[in-house]
Amino acid sequence: MSGPVTADDATADAACGAPDAETVEITESRESHVGAFAVRRALPRRGRRTVGAWCFVDHMGPAAITEDRGLDVAPHPHIGLQTVTWLFEGEAVHRDSLGTEQVISPGQLNLMTAGHGVAHSEEGTGSYRGNLQGVQLWVAQPSATRNGAPAFEHHGDLPRVDLDDAVATVLVGELDGVASPARRDTDHLGIDLDLRPGATTVPLRADFEHALVVFTGAVNIADQTVTPGHLAYLGLGREQITLSTVETSRALLFGGVPFDEPVLMWWNYVARDRQEIVQAHADWMAASERFGRVESTLPRIEIGPPPWTR
Secondary structure: OOOOEOOOOOOOOOOOOOOOEOOOEEEEOEEEEEOOEEEEEEEOEOOEOOEOOEEEEEEEEEEEEOOOOOOOEEEEEEEOEEEEEEEEEOOEEEEEOOOOEEEEOOOOEEEEEOOOOEEEEEEOOOOOOEEEEEEEEEEEOOOOOOOOOOEEEEEOOOOEEEEOOEEEEEEEOEEOOEEOOOOOOOOEEEEEEEEOOEEEEEEOOOOOEEEEEEEEOOEEEOOEEEOOOEEEEEEEOOOEEEEEEOOOEEEEEEEEOOOOOOOEEEEOEEEOOHHHHHHHHHHHHOOOOOOOOOOOOOOOOOOOOOHHHO
16 A cells, blocks of 8 residues: 555655645545555645654555455565554555565554655455555655654554544544554554544544544535545644534544655655665665565565656
């Protein structure tokens, strides 16, 4: 479910949209493909590269898979980010160059920290048949950790909070005094919202900027309706937000303290400048020890150099 980020998603420089004051700004996701799967890419978009430290949101599926045809995203590299994977339906297996092989199911969270460099694949389990649907997010690592060692963690059970007509699962960060065990390198938040018909008020931190992506149903915010395939940017300065629905809906609320470092993204890399990406890609294409080896039957993904070097 990872990447890749292209010029269609964001320009090849480190500029990004500045945080806004309290607002509701709705943008359309871009249809893309990861492996054989269609995805709706809500972030990054031109003019808004980050929300807090979150820099990538892909809603994948729903799509039917079989024992022989699964996710099948072959080994590929990452630097300078964390991947956060959350499924609503189905099963997939994560393999990485740390030696991890981890099946993920609905209600479980995979979090991989790339640091200086890691490679991974996301594949079918070889036994699951049915629908697969989920979301993968990237979190830009700050300078304090982005050149550190890679790591992986799996959380089979996450805390939940009852909120009016919703159940909130705390994927990352803290909500209403309830904290996820997942690693954070910056001050940020990710909440899965299972919304019943009615109105739900969610407490927020005023020093966070926030955004909402709807996966199923429709959610009304301040007289604007957010449907699948769109991102609602909510800006800074909110202490709460009221979400109303007339049907059962599923959404992701995410945010954080505005990320104050430049972010440059290309393919599966998150960096600060072009030279970092050029070097990382040269290391990947040379099969250097920096990214290690993933024990997968799928061939490594290899592509040409960054466009600014051609």
